[in-house]
Amino acid sequence: MNSRWDYRTQPLALALAALALVAFGYLLHGFASVPAMGLLHIVAFKLADARHLPSLTSDMLALKERCTLKGKPYIRSVVGGKQSSPEGKDGGMQVVFLLEFENQADADYYIFDDPAHTAFKDAIGALGVEGVTVLDFVPGVF
Incomplete structure (x- = not known):
């Protein structure tokens, strides 16, 4: 041709x-x-009883609206799901969430000072949470 x-x-x-x-x-x-990618906050939970998973999930996802700074929600996004890696390296964690913050200052407020997040942390023991793994990173920063 x-x-x-x-x-x-x-x-x-x-x-x-x-x-x-x-x-x-x-x-x-x-x-x-x-929008520039901000700080990513990964939280994984291990529960003693999977029957509490729906409550944990709804409470965690609700933090996007419940957590406010100067009267406004400041968490950019929250997504989560059931741990599904077949590698066997999950440490027993059953559900994973990924939160995005605009910057380190917002993440620090969430971690150390936000009353809604503090209340959530205080309440998860009643949901049978046996373990929590938390990791933070900024994409591209090594």
Whole structure:
């Protein structure tokens, strides 16, 4: 085939067109419209009795709205789910949550001073929590 647009060049042309559209969007709206990744806070729980998992889950997810700073919620996002790694390295942790904060100061407030988070920590013993693992990191900072 002598055509410039045969089956071998068409995928490349489509990929370049998509890239051009994305670049044009950034030029129109600016890179500032793309939020920077903040501090990520990972919390994993081990429960003595899995029957308490729904309560723990709803209470943990509710922290996104319950935790406020200067009258406004400050946790960017909260997601979670059942631990599902087949590697056998989970340490018995059954459920994992990932919280995102804008910065270290917000995470520190959450960890040390937020009354809603303190109340949550005080209440999880009644839910049969036997273990907690917490890790924090900033993406790209090593």
